[in-house]
Amino acid sequence: MRLWQRCICGLLVGLWLAILTGCGTAPPTQGTQIEFWTMQLQPKFTDYFNRLIAEFEAQHPHVHVRWVDIPWTAMQSKILMAVLAGTAPDVVNLNPDFAALLAGRNAWLNLNDYVPPAVRERYLPNIWQATTLEGKSFAVPWYLTSRITIYNKAILAAAGVDRPPQTFAELAKVAKAVKEKTGKYAFFITMVPEDSAELMQTMVQMGVKLVDAQGRAAFNSPAGKAVFQYWVDLYRQGLLPPQVLTEGHRQGIELYQSGQTALLMTSQNF
DSSP states (O other), X not given: OEEEOSOSSOHHHHSEEEEEEEOOSSOOOTTEEEEXXXXXXXXXXXXXXXXXXXXXXXXXXXXXEEEEEEOHHHHXXXXXXXXXXXXXXXXXXXXXXXXXXXXXXXXXXXXXXXXXXXXXXXXXXXXXXXXXXXXXXXXXXXXXXXXXEEEOHHHHHHTTOOSOOSSXXXXXXXXXXXXXXXXXXXXXXXXXXXXXXXXXXXXXXXXXXXXXXXXXXXXXXXXXXXXHHHHHHHHHTTOSXXXXXXXXXXXXXXXXXXXXXXXXXXXXXX
16 A cells, blocks of 8 residues: 555645644643643653653742643543633643634633744644634634545456545445455545534535625535535445444444445544
8 A cells, every 4th residue: 555645635724733722711820730631641651741741840840730631532522621610721732623613602712912923833833724713813723734535446446446535426436346355445435423524624624615705605606505415425425434323433433444345534643
């Protein structure tokens, strides 16, 4: 297998995977404990964060950092409960979609008065803009990535496909060929909104306008209905794994690793 550099998923909404979101209300004071939540970064990054925390505490001797690592599948429910209970951590690593949802409920600190323009200018403009809502910055971008597609050459060859699909129209044809000739699925896309915005992202990639100039929903349009029908047809024809309605992106990885799907839309770090 090798990497397919032409992404099915667009780069504007898929550029970054996580953000660092501040929830505190004031700079640390003497004897302060800062609670920092990450999303499934242990044990791979344990040594890195322990060193980072030690360096920070050495520079701020009266501040103690409490690091809590939360499983990917539990993060949204845990942070939502913490926000509602008024016990949210000071800093939390979240995906952009869910962080923006909570930003609409004024859950995060307004960073406009804390992050100077010189610091903001160090980020790509669209990336920083993606962490703002109604002119207020609610997060600092942490890392970003481009989407790529990895594919299983053996499955595609068995289906009579000589190259990965380049468009969504080709993707539908490949899905049919893979299913008919191998009994497997071409790919997995999660339709669980709590896990990912992949479905909405495909609308953007297929030319659908999600919101109008007034910020109102604009995808109830011929183009939007066509994209919705595209996915309905694939599902009803049995060309998508049934788990797309109930499972998240992790299921897609597991299906690909077990040889049940031919394509995996992911990032380079995978």
